[in-house]
Amino acid sequence: MKTVLTNKNISIRTRRRALECYIEPIFMYGCEAWTISKQTQKKLEATEMWFLRRMLRISWTAKKTNDTVLEEAHTTRLLISKIGKRQATFFGHVMRREKLENLVTTGMLEGKRSRGKQREKLIEGLTDWLKAGKSLEAIEATKDRKKWRTMIAVKQGT
Structure with missing residues (x-):
């Protein structure tokens, strides 16, 4: 695709x-299953800019x-908002x-926590992206499909 993306004759x-x-x-x-930290977000934005600079x-x-x-350009x-939208759509689903996916995603499984700094959960990153406040608010919002879609659409518009 390099020849197409760098071709000056194409608009x-x-x-x-x-x-x-x-x-x-x-x-x-x-x-949809990625947990995006600040460091990962910077790398994704840098990759997006690299694509544009090459183009x-x-x-x-x-x-x-x-x-x-x-x-x-x-x-x-x-890119980050597209990833956030896909994650939010998948999370709502x-x-x-x-089912079992619900338990795994919310982290409600029984057992001991591992030592050291705990990994960031998908729901924590998603609530940060949606600016929903608490993760429980986001979970409750997923029950109403129309409300969840409007939350995603409002965030997508910003």
Whole structure:
């Protein structure tokens, strides 16, 4: 895809569309189960900017800010919000099923906790992304499918 994405004869809009259709789905495979920390979020944003810089043929040594690159590409940063939307949709599906996946996702399994710093849970990252406050609020919101979809849509619009 490098020859298509870096071809100056193809409009930037078409090249961006090719990136969204062919590269991003491969890149985001399985993102519904990722726990995204601040460090992971920075890496994902850097990867998104790397794609755009390659597409615009901007050298990594060129002193162009990310904002100017985004302006040239006529876009904004969308990757993190796309991943958040996919995670929220999947989380709502799992919570409405009320099976084993529900117990695993919410972390309500019996047993001892491991030593050291505890790993971040999917629900904690999701409540941060949705700015829902408490994880219990998010879990309760998943029961009402229309309410959950509007929560996701409102967050997607920001």
